[in-house]
Amino acid sequence: MTTPVDTHIESILRDMTADAKGAPQLWRRALRSTTDASKRTLWSSFMHNLLHRPLPTAAMLIIAFSATIAAIGVSMPSLSRSRAIPTDKRAQINSMTVGDSAFRHDEGLYNLLIENDESGKFVGQAKRTPREFVSPSTTDTPDAAVDLSYSLDSYAGGSIHDEQHQNTLAGRGRRATPSDGTADSSAHSHPTGLPGSTPPTGERHVIRRATIEIKTTDVRGAFLKAQHLLETGHGEYVQDSSIRGEVEDARAEMTLRVAAGRLSAVLNALRELGDVQTEYMTGEDVTMQIVDLEARLRNEQRVEAEVLKLLETRQDAPLEEVLKLRQSLGEIRTRIEQMLGQREQLGRLVSLSTILVLIRAGDPPPVEADSLWTAFCDSMSSAWRNGVAFLGDVIAAIVRVLIGGLVFWIALIAVIFAIRRRVLRNAAK
Amino acid sequence: MDAPSDETLLKRFVDGRNAALGELARRYEPPMLGLARGLLRGNDDLARDAIQETWVRVIRFAHTFNGNAGLKTWLYRIAINQCRDLAAMHKKHAASDLADESSHESASNDKPEHSAIGRERSEQIRIAIDTLDDAKREILLLCYHEGLTHKEAAGALELPVGTLKSRLHAALNALREQLDREAI
Secondary structure, eight states: OOOHHHHHHHHHHHHHTOOOOSOOOHHHHHHHHTTTHHHHHHHHHHHHHHHHOHHHHHHHHHHHHHHHHHHHHHHOGGGSOOOOOOOOHHHHHHHHSOOHIIIIISOSOOOOOOOBOTTOOBOOOOOOOOOOOOOOSOOSSOOOOOOOOOOOOOOOSSOOOOHHHHHHHHSOOOOOOOSSSSGGGOSOOSOSOOTTOOOOTTOOOEEEEEEEEEEESOHHHHHHHHHTTOOGGGTOEEEEEEEESOGGGOEEEEEEEEEGGGHHHHHHHHHTTSEEEEEEEEEEEOHHHHHHHHHHHHHHHHHHHHHHHHHHHTTTSOHHHHHHHHHHHHHHHHHHHHHHHHHHHHHHHHHEEEEEEEEEEOOOOOOOOOOHHHHHHHHHHHHHHHHHHHHHHHHHHHHHHHHHTHHHHHHHHHHHHHHHHHHHHHHHO | OOOOOHHHHHHHHHTTOHHHHHHHHHHHHHHHHHHHHHHTTTOHHHHHHHHHHHHHHHHHHGGGOOSSSOHHHHHHHHHHHHHHHHHHHTHHHHHHSOOOTTTTSOSOTTOHHHHHHOHHHHHHHHHHHHHSOHHHHHHHHHHHOTTOOHHHHHHHHTOOHHHHHHHHHHHHHHHHHHHHHHHO
16 A cells, blocks of 8 residues: 555656657667777777776876887897907917917927908917928028928918918928027028028028017016027117006017027017917018019129220220220119118018017906905996996887887877777767 | 567667667667666766667677567666666766756656645655665666566566565665655
């Protein structure tokens, strides 16, 4: 049984839920919005969220973009710092070349030539059993086949220049006759090219230049010892020298002129002064120059002799002819003197090899291990620096992507705004 | 010629005939819209959004309707769920939006009991209804909605009829108590 209140309540409730007036239109809008539902499922959901839930959608987009950019930044190779690879080729070469035993302990001569190619790459490495070094300087000994053997332990490519090896293979070399059984004191005695001397056929004249870099804790001591290696009796001398710095910074340089026959011995002695860092040798073959000079010299001397003879036999010749002959004789003599001078200079260069000695201080004694706290601080400091550097790189990459793709970003934003405007317009309709 | 059943119309729509959907809308959109207004405390805009979203779901999932419950029940169930979602989302705005006097006006304002009891009493009842919790309020509106029987309301709420009636009884008691308190 209903009370008046219940009836009134019922009436109010029915009023609150009474049918809406007007023709139904909402179904049309729904139908329109769901047209092409299969195509727009994901897209319409995204746009719906973008329009009605901007904050979560924006947050999602920002997170996605940030993650992508961070991934790009990490993967970009230019981000990583390129490290200079130590390219001390000489040190590398030296560390790969013959070990101590071959350099220091074996007696006899040792001749090793390693050169860099034009690109600076290590071109060759040869490890030989030391053999007698044959001075290429001329001697009076008869021609003899040079007994040299080489064992090539490793070959890094390029070419190995060994003048002596080539000489051996190409033809005859010459063995100097040592006075004490070793070739160190080979008969490189006199420089070739003395006036009137005629070098034997097949003789090679090579100007040798060597460079050796030594590392030692006592630079000054090594500097003095190197100077005392020379034997003035052989015409050896110090062409120039310098020393500077103190203790750890000490560096010394000197240019030694040593007899060609003693080149290997001096080099061996220099190696004993410290740790050899680099060493190389070059040889300039001036044989043809000398041969040519001597040939021209002989020719001029012959002409001079003929002119002198002519002068002696034609004393009654007209004065004019005599004067002409004397003038010619003078010119010939001038040329002879010039050629003799050149020959002598070449001879000196051949007879006295050049060694450039570089001495520098060795590495300081190892520092005691840092305490744990110091090591920790160093690690943190390094990590901080690396982290900041990486952050800078990432930010730089982000800036690069943003600025580099600015045109595309603008186009993308324009497209998004156009689509959004169209969607809103459709929703309003 | 008998009018086609709701299920027939839906099937025709699934087959591609949009006019069938229009017929369904002619039948059910006005009462659903009225119910949505009541459930959303008179907010007409929210009610329209809720019913439009209801039709969107009907269009998308029409092919999944299996006929276990009547189409009417199915439609109202979707509408009620949409109203709940929107009410939850706009709870603050729905509470601050006082019931629009015009939206609660009866379709027939010339009922003698309204003029007899007075607008003040009607307003008290409306306020008391609005102060009820959502569940009780929903039960009351559904059960007294002219478009639904108790059985259909129970189907829309997915409740047994007995449960629906007991909850209705509890909601009415709560409303009466509220009115008594206000009278005091």
